[in-house]
Amino acid sequence: MFRENVLTQDEIIDRIGSTMVPVALDYQTIRDPASRESRFLRPLMKQRKQEQGLWILTPEGQVLGGFAGFGDMVGQTKKVIEDALEAFGPLEPRRAKAAPIQPYRGRGVSPDGSVCLAECIRTSDDALGFVNARSPVISSVTLSDRAFRAFAPRRAVVGAKWTLPEDVAKQLARTSSPMCYQHAPQPDWVTDVRIAAVVRRVDEGVARLSYEGRIASSHRVGRTTVSVQETELTGEGVYDLKTGTMQSVLLIGSGRLRWPEAPEKVVTFDALVEWDLEATESSSQAER
């Protein structure tokens, strides 16, 4: 929620980037009291009643401010940042360059041969408002070289058909729901999946492929079913016969989510899965 609401604001991003050293940490890292991070941060965190969220500290570890609430997240964060900067004192503008994050998301092949499919699932904010969630969500799924081969035809002749192995198709579980973080579907939530493929056309050493399928999942907590959801997928791929490699994959999903406890609240959503061998880095990050 904080990321979707606050770290999407240009003014805040620019202010942080020009004044502070931004550090990102998985909260799980400090849940283990024996971890180095925990031993370093826990004593500092005693200065403020807060766990996850945003913290601003001096290099010596003095807490200048923090935020982890709801309500006017943008307004409150701006105030926390400005108060902290004022308390710290004058600063020269910082001009550090951002390093690529997930450089293979939706593009290319990583050095170990794996491929990272970019995913995006969106619905309207209103649709998820009553569960305090926002849309869209972004995710990715990394497939080994072997798993990714399931998208390629065994025989690149027009009309050749095949079905993606269930364990590979299940990796696309995220496309079955617009929910995020701990509510995001995992492969073991999948209750039914089938993705079929066919070679539609072969031209000048390039095969055009079509994909059709369905993926359904269920979010269960103990014996309670929190939500059930499913997505119809349709898409296309390009396969180079000369090199025997996939060139691109694009899947579009159209889904529905239901909460058994609130059956009148049916959420419809769209899903996107994509990867392109030749896509540029910029298109795989900000634009892809």
Add this chain to the structure above:
Amino acid sequence: MKRIRAERDPHAILRWCVLLLLSAVFVPPALRSQDTAGEESSRLRQKADDIRASAEKLFKLRKLPWVTDVFEGFELARQENRPVLLYMITGDPLGDC
């Protein structure tokens, strides 16, 4: 010309009719199939652009020069004498959401 040919060959009109009929039956489906595939591909790409654009804002945080090692972050802050902004959530703070 056609009338002259028809007068010379009484089956010419019939042959033309058969040819026309055959082309009407067989050629359009082939063309239609290519057109439909092209349209479907174009529709998919348009939808992909639309969905992708809706998520663009989520990548804005990647403009920042994040440090993912907390010790390195504090060391940098010490060297530059500036505050640390620590963003901490469960999961990968910069990756999927």
